[in-house]
Amino acid sequence: MSAGEDMTRLCKKAKSNGWKYFGMYSMVQINFVALDLDLVKLIMTKDFHNFADRGLYTNEKDDPLSAHLFSIGGTKWRLLRTKLSPTFTSGKMKSMFSTLADCGAVLEKYIAASIDNDEGNDIKEIVAKFSTDVIGSCAFGLKFNSFTDPDSPFRVHGKKIFDRRSKIQIAKFVLSNAFPNFARAIHITSTPKDTSDFFRKVVKDTITYRQKNNVTRNDFLQLLLELMDKKDAVKNGNNEAEGRNLTMDEAAAQCFVFFLAGFETSSTTMTFALYELAVHQDVQEKVRKEIETVLTKHDNQITYDSLSELKYMKQVIDETLRIYTALPFVTRQAAEDYKIPGEDVVIEKGTRVMIPIQAIHMDEDIYPEPRKFDPDRFSEENKAGRHQYAHIPFGEGPRICIGERFGVMQTKVGLTTILRKFRVTLHKKTKHPLKLSTNGFIPAADGGVWLNLEKL
Numbered sequence: 201m202s203a204g205e206d207m208t209r210l211c212k213k214a215k216s217n218g219w220k221y222f223g224m225y226s227m228v229q230i231n232f233v234a235l236d237l238d239l240v241k242l243i244m245t246k247d248f249h250n251f252a253d254r255g256l257y258t259n260e261k262d263d264p265l266s267a268h269l270f271s272i273g274g275t276k277w278r279l280l281r282t283k284l285s286p287t288f289t290s291g292k293m294k295s296m297f298s299t300l301a302d303c304g305a306v307l308e309k310y311i312a313a314s315i316d317n318d319e320g321n322d323i324k325e326i327v328a329k330f331s332t333d334v335i336g337s338c339a340f341g342l343k344f345n346s347f348t349d350p351d352s353p354f355r356v357h358g359k360k361i362f363d364r365r366s367k368i369q370i371a372k373f374v375l376s377n378a379f380p381n382f383a384r385a386i387h388i389t390s391t392p393k394d395t396s397d398f399f400r401k402v403v404k405d406t407i408t409y410r411q412k413n414n415v416t417r418n419d420f421l422q423l424l425l426e427l428m429d430k431k432d433a434v435k436n437g438n439n440e441a442e443g444r445n446l447t448m449d450e451a452a453a454q455c456f457v458f459f460l461a462g463f464e465t466s467s468t469t470m471t472f473a474l475y476e477l478a479v480h481q482d483v484q485e486k487v488r489k490e491i492e493t494v495l496t497k498h499d500n501q502i503t504y505d506s507l508s509e510l511k512y513m514k515q516v517i518d519e520t521l522r523i524y525t526a527l528p529f530v531t532r533q534a535a536e537d538y539k540i541p542g543e544d545v546v547i548e549k550g551t552r553v554m555i556p557i558q559a560i561h562m563d564e565d566i567y568p569e570p571r572k573f574d575p576d577r578f579s580e581e582n583k584a585g586r587h588q589y590a591h592i593p594f595g596e597g598p599r600i601c602i603g604e605r606f607g608v609m610q611t612k613v614g615l616t617t618i619l620r621k622f623r624v625t626l627h628k629k630t631k632h633p634l635k636l637s638t639n640g641f642i643p644a645a646d647g648g649v650w651l652n653l654e655k656l
Contacts, residue, residue, distance in 0.1 A: 251538075268457035400449065469521060486512060517611055629647070
C-alpha cells in the first residue's frame with residue numbers, strides 16, 4: 201500500500217468516527233491531520249500566517265538544490281515567492297506559448313514516426329520526453345533533444361531523481377524529515393551529488409554565457425538572471441539580508457524545482473488522462489470534438505487563446521488530478537500555538553500539520569463512487585455545489601503551486617497534440633484495471649501504461 205493509500209485509509213476510518221482531525225506519529229514526529237474542509241481552509245488560507253512553512257528538510261550547505269521555493273520557509277520564502285510570481289502570470293504564459301507549441305510539433309512528429317502498436321507505446325516515456333523538452337526551453341533556454349537523444353542527461357537525471365527502487369533515497373528522506381538537525385550534522389543530502397553538480401553547472405554556464413554575450417530570452421532563467429547581481433553571479437554568498445540579490449546556487453535551486461515539478465507531475469497527469477480516455481472512448485471522442493470545434497475558430501492552430509476555450513478538456517484534467525493526485529498530502533508547520541476555533545484543542549508550536557489531499561479527493565461523501573472517472577464532476581454546476589477546498593491538487597492559499605497555470609497549459613498542449621491526430625486505446629501490456637505502484641509519493645502505474653496510437 202502506498203503512502204497516499206495508507207493515509208486515505210486512516211482518514212476514512214477517522215471520518216467514520218465523526219472526527220474532524222486526528223493525531224499520528226511518523227517515527228518521532230507528531231502530526232496533526234486536518235479532515236474538516238473548513239479547518240483546511242483556515243490552515244491554508246485564513247490563518248496562513250501561522251502555517252506559512254512546510255517544515256520540510258533543507259540543507260543549503262551540503263545540498264544547495266534543496267533550498268528551493270517548495271521547501272524553504274520564513275522571510276526567504278516570502279521574498280522569493282514575490283520575486284518569482286511575475287514569471288507565471290497569464291501574460292508571461294502567453295509569451296512563452298510559442299515555445300510549448302514548438303515542443304508539441306516535435307511530439308507529434310515523433311509519435312507519427314515511432315508508433316509501434318505491436319509492442320505497444322510506453323505513453324509515460326513519450327510524454328515525459330515532451331515535458332522534459334518543454335522545461336528545457338522554458339526554464340533553461342536550452343534544447344534538451346529528449347526525443348532524438350536517448351541518453352539526454354536531463355532525462356537520465358530526471359529518471360534517477362524519481363527512481364522508485366532507490367531504497368537509499370527513501371531512507372534519506374525518512375531520516376532527514378524525522379531528525380532534521382541530526383541529518384544536517386551528518387551531512388545528509390536529498391539530491392544525488394552527480395545530479396546536483398550537473399544542474400548547478402548547467403545553470404552557471406548558461407547564465408555566464410548570457411551575461412558575457414548580452415543574450416536575453418523570454419524564459420524562467422532570464423527572470424532569475426535579472427534577480428542576480430552580476431558581480432555575485434558566479435559566487436555563492438550567504439548574505440541573508442532582505443532584498444538581497446539571488447546567488448548562483450539559489451538560482452540553480454529554483455531551476456531544479458521547476459524541472460522536477462514541470463516534467464514529472466505534468467507527464468504523470470497526461471499519462472493517466474490518456475489511460476482514462478483509452479478506457480472511456482466516449483469521453484475521448486467528446487474531447488476530440490471539442491478540440492476540432494475550437495481549433496477551427498483559430499485557423500486550426502494550437503494557440504494560448506484556443507487552449508483556454510477547451511473547457512471539457514479542463515474537466516478531464518481536473519478529474520485526472522482528483523483520482524491520481526500528484527502529492528497525496530502537503531504539510532504545514534505551526535509557528536505558534538493555535539487554538540482551533542470553536543474547539544478546546546490547541547495545535548502546539550512546531551507541530552507538523554498534514555493536509556491529506558488524496559483522502560479529500562477520494563472522500564465518497566464528497567465524490568460518490570470516488571474511483572469512477574467522471575469529468576462531469578467538474579462542470580460549473582457541480583463545482584458550485586461543493587466546498588471550495590474539496591479539490592486542491594495544487595494546494596491552496598498563498599503557498600499554492602506557483603506553476604499551476606504553466607502545468608495545466610503544458611498538459612493541454614500535450615493532450616491536444618496527441619488527441620487531434622491519434623486515437624488512443626489500451627494495449628494488452630497495460631494492466632486493467634490499473635494497479636498503482638506502492639513505491640514513491642507521485643502515482644505511477646505498476647507495469648506502466650501502454651497504449652495503441654491509431655493515426656486519424
